[in-house]
Amino acid sequence: MGSKSDWPVMQHAAEMLERLGVAYEARVVSAHRTPKRLYDYATSAQARGLKVIIAGAGGAAHLPGMAASMTILPVLGVPVAATALQGQDALLSIVQMPGGIPVGTLAIGKPGAINAGLLAASILALSDPELSARVAALRAEQTAGVPESPLE
C-alpha cells in the first residue's frame, strides 16, 4: 500500500487472504516518497515468486499503475478515500490507465479491499483446486448468510 495510513482499509484485503489461506506479504511502498523502493519491488516481484500484486492508495494514486508498469504480474488496485474528494481522485487515478498497462480496479475503500483479496484468490484458484474450493465455500457461505427478511 502507498502509506501506513492506508492500512485500516487495506487490512481487509489481508484478512480475506488469510481467511482463504493465501500466503501474502504486506508492505508499505510509497510511489511518491519511496520511488526507488517501488522500482525495486515491482521489477523484482515476478522473480521473487509473487503471483498477484494488490496496491491500495489514495489521492493522486499512482502506486497501482506504476507497479503495473514494471511487472507483467496481474496488478489489482484499491482506491482509498484519503482526501476531500472522497476517493473520486484515487478511483480515476487508478482505473483510467492507458492501453498497454492494465490495473484491475476495485471499489473505493473497504469493499474494494475485501474484493481485491477475493479476486486475487480467484486468480490463484485457477491453478489451485483446493483454493478454488475454499473460494467457492466462502461464496456459498456468503450467500447463505443473507437473511430473507430485513427484520430477521
Place this chain on the structure above:
Amino acid sequence: MGSKSDWPVMQHAAEMLERLGVAYEARVVSAHRTPKRLYDYATSAQARGLKVIIAGAGGAAHLPGMAASMTILPVLGVPVAATALQGQDALLSIVQMPGGIPVGTLAIGKPGAINAGLLAASILALSDPELSARVAALRAEQTAGVPESPLE
C-alpha cells in the same frame, strides 16, 4: 459484452487476446434483455472450462457484476461510453461492487478493452510460461515503440 453495439470497443480486447495467442469466445449477453442467457452463461462458465470472463457494458452496466455474482472465475469489467454521461455511469456501475463479489475494472472505452485482454492474458500467464513470455515480449515491444522525441 452487453450489446452488439459494444463491439467496436470490445473488439480491442479480442484483438489483444488474438495477438497473444489466447483462445476466447465473443458472445453477446445482455444482462437486461437476456437475463436467462446471462444466468446460464455465468453459472456454466467454470464447468465449460472458461478461465476468465471479460464483460463490457455501458450505462447502467450490470453485466460484469451480475456475471461475477454467479461464478468464482475472475471477472474483468470494461465500462463503455454509451450514454450522455460518457461512461461515468458505466464506470461506477461496474467498479462500485459490494464486498464479496469482485470485478476487476478497467478504463472507460478502448484503452480499457485493450487492457482487459492484456490483464486476462497476464492472469492466464501465471500458469503458462509460454504465454508469459509472449506477454513480456509484447510489453517490451511496447516500451521500445515509445519515441524519444515527439518529433520523431
Place this chain on the structure above:
Amino acid sequence: MGSKSDWPVMQHAAEMLERLGVAYEARVVSAHRTPKRLYDYATSAQARGLKVIIAGAGGAAHLPGMAASMTILPVLGVPVAATALQGQDALLSIVQMPGGIPVGTLAIGKPGAINAGLLAASILALSDPELSARVAALRAEQTAGVPESPLE
C-alpha cells in the same frame, strides 16, 4: 432490498405503504450475493400476484435493473447512499437503464424510499378508488401541514 443494511432507508417505503393500507412484503434479495434468489423472486413475482416491485440498493446497485429484466411488473428503484460516493453511484446504476427495460427511479435515500411507497400506491390507486382516496387525503394532509411562516 439488496441488503439488510438498506432497511433503515427502505423502511420508509414500508411505512408509507402501511400508512396507505397497501399490503406488501419486505424481502432481502441481494443481486450479487443471492442471484438465484433474485432470479426466482423476479421471474415468479407476477404469478405470485405482486403488482409493483420496489427495489432499493447502494453502490453498484444492480437489484432494481435486474429485477426489471425478469418481469414486466413496474419496478421502482431507490438509490441508497452506502458508499464514499454518497449515492451518486447507486443513482446512476439504477436510472441509466437501456431502452427496453424501465426502472422508475426515485431520489437518493429516505425521500426516495418514501416516494417509492407513495408512487407504488399511486399506481395501484389507478384501479382502486378507495386507495386513490387515501392517497389524495395523504397529499391534502401534507399540503395542509406546511406552515405559512418559518417561525410557526
Place this chain on the structure above:
Amino acid sequence: MGSKSDWPVMQHAAEMLERLGVAYEARVVSAHRTPKRLYDYATSAQARGLKVIIAGAGGAAHLPGMAASMTILPVLGVPVAATALQGQDALLSIVQMPGGIPVGTLAIGKPGAINAGLLAASILALSDPELSARVAALRAEQTAGVPESPLE
C-alpha cells in the same frame, strides 16, 4: 414535454405507446413559459381520465416535479440533454424530489423516453390483461433479438 425542442427525444415515448396500442396525447407544456397551462393541465388530468403522465424536460427540469405536485396520478420523468451539462442538470432536477411528491425517473435521453413509454404501459397493464400480453410479447421479442455473437 417542456419544449417543442424536446420532441426528437420524447417521440420515442410516443412511438413505444403506439407500438403497444396505448392511447396518449402529446402536449407541449412549459413549466416556465406556460405555468398556467401546466397548472390547468396537471390539476385537471385525473378528471379528464388520464392515467399516467410522462413529462420530459431539460436543464432546470421542473415540469415532471411540478406536474407531480398537482396530481396523484403516477408521473414519469425523462431528463433531456439540452444544455452544456449533458442532462446531468435535468436528471438531478427531476429525480431528487422531496418525500411526498414522487416522480419515477428514467434514463437521460432516448433510452429514458423509450422506457417511459414502456413503464407507463406496464403500469396500465396491471389492470389490462391484453396490454399485459402485448408488453410481454414486446419484451420477448426484444430478448429474441439479441444476437449470440457480435459478428452475426
Place this chain on the structure above:
Amino acid sequence: MGSKSDWPVMQHAAEMLERLGVAYEARVVSAHRTPKRLYDYATSAQARGLKVIIAGAGGAAHLPGMAASMTILPVLGVPVAATALQGQDALLSIVQMPGGIPVGTLAIGKPGAINAGLLAASILALSDPELSARVAALRAEQTAGVPESPLE
C-alpha cells in the same frame, strides 16, 4: 423558502435584510407540497407591492424557477444543501433555467443566503439613496474587518 427546514440557512438572508433596514416577509411556500400557494404567491407578488423575491430550496429545487415563471419581479435563488448530494442538485435545479425565465442564483447554503439578502438590497438601492449608503457602509465595514495577519 420551500420548507421550514430551510430556515436555518435562509434566516441569514432575513438577518442581512434586517441589518440593512429592508422590510421583508418570510414565508414557507413549497413548490411541491403547496403548488396552489406558490401560484397565488407568485402571481400576486407584484400587485402586493413586493419588489424582489428570494427563494431558497434544496434537492430538486423548483421553487425559485417556478416563482420566476409567474412574475416579472427579480427572483433570487439560494440552493440549500438538503440531500446526500450536498446542494449540487439544488444548484443545478436553480441555475440552469431556460432562456426567458431568469433566476439570479447565489452560492449553496449560508453564504448564498447572506448574499441573496445583500443583492436584493443592492437592487432596491438603485432607487433608494439611503439604502445605497447603508449598503456601501456595510461593505466598507466588511472590508475594514479583514485583519492584515492571520494571527491578529
Place this chain on the structure above:
Amino acid sequence: MGSKSDWPVMQHAAEMLERLGVAYEARVVSAHRTPKRLYDYATSAQARGLKVIIAGAGGAAHLPGMAASMTILPVLGVPVAATALQGQDALLSIVQMPGGIPVGTLAIGKPGAINAGLLAASILALSDPELSARVAALRAEQTAGVPESPLE
C-alpha cells in the same frame, strides 16, 4: 465580458437589452489580462451612472466576482463553456462567492446570457414602469409562442 471570444454567447444578453430598449455598453474587460482596466471599470461604474453589470466569463471565471468586489451595483454573472469542462468550472467560479459579495448567477451559455439581459431589465423595471410593461409584454409573447402540440 472577459474575452472577445465570449461575444458569441454574451451578445444574447445585448440582444435582449436592445429588444427591451435598455441602453447598455459592451466592453471587453479581462480580469486576468487587464486587471487595471477591471479595477478602473468596476470602481467607477456607479459614478458613471451604470445601474447593473453583466459579466460573462469562462474557465476560472473571476470577472463577475471581482467586479462585484469593487462596486455595490448588482452584478450578474454568466458562465461561458470555454474549456474541456464545459462550463462547470465557470459556473462554480462565479456562483460560489463568499458571504458579503453577491453575484447573481445565470445558466451556462446562451440561456444564461439571454436571462442576464432579462434579469437586468427586470431590475431596472422596478423603477421604470414603461420598461416593466415591455418586460411583461415580452414574457406574455413568450408564453403565447409555446405551441400546444409538438407537431404544430
Place this chain on the structure above:
Amino acid sequence: MGSKSDWPVMQHAAEMLERLGVAYEARVVSAHRTPKRLYDYATSAQARGLKVIIAGAGGAAHLPGMAASMTILPVLGVPVAATALQGQDALLSIVQMPGGIPVGTLAIGKPGAINAGLLAASILALSDPELSARVAALRAEQTAGVPESPLE
C-alpha cells in the same frame, strides 16, 4: 490567504517554509472583501523583493488568479475546502486559468498547503545551493520515514 479562516490549512505552508529556513510573510488578503489591498499587494510584490506568492482560498477562489494577473512572480495556489462542495469549486476556480496567466495549483487542503511551501522552496533553491541541500535533506528524511510494513 483569502480569509483568516483559511489559516488552519495555510499554516502548513508556513510551517514548511520555517522548517526549510525560508523567510516569508503571512498576510490576509481577500480578493473579494479587500480588492484594493490585493491590488496593492500584488502590484508591489516584485518591487518589495518577494520571490514567490502562495495564495490559498476556498469557494469561488479568485485570490491566486487575481494575484497572478498583477505580477510576473510565480504564484502558487492552494484550494481550501470551505464550502459544501468540499474544495471542488476552489480547485476549478484556481487551476482553470486562461492561457497567459499561470497559477501553479496544488492539492486541496493540507497536503496542498504543505506542497505549496515545498514547491516555493524548490523554486528558490534553484539559485540557493544551501536551501537546495535542505530541501534534498527533507526529502531524504521523508523517504527514510516510510516504514517497510504497515505494522511497524
Place this chain on the structure above:
Amino acid sequence: MGSKSDWPVMQHAAEMLERLGVAYEARVVSAHRTPKRLYDYATSAQARGLKVIIAGAGGAAHLPGMAASMTILPVLGVPVAATALQGQDALLSIVQMPGGIPVGTLAIGKPGAINAGLLAASILALSDPELSARVAALRAEQTAGVPESPLE
C-alpha cells in the same frame, strides 16, 4: 510528455519557451510504458543541469507526480484531455499529490500548456533579469492586445 499524442497540446508550452528565449528539450517519457526511462530521466535531471520539468499527460496521468517523486526540481504538470472524461481524470491524477511531493498543476489542455511554459519562465526569471524583462514585456503585450469592445 507521456505520449507522442500529447504533443499537439504540449507544443504550446514549447512555443511559449521559444518565444521567451528559454532553452528546453522536448522528450517523450511514458510513466507506464517506459518507467525505466522516467526513472533515469528524473533522477538525473538536476545533475544534467535542468532547472524546471514540465510534464503533460492524460488519463491516469502519473508522469508529473512520478517525476516529482525523483527530483527536487520544480515540476509543473499539464492535464491533457485524452479520454472520455475530458481531462477530469488527468487533472485529479496530477493535482491531488500527497504532502511532501509537490506538482504545480496548470489548466487542462492548451491553456495549461501555455501557462506551464510561462510559469517555468517566471521561475527562471527570478535569477535572470533579462528573462524577467522578456516575461514582463510579453505580459504587457498581452494586456495591450485585449480590445476595448467585442466588435473591434
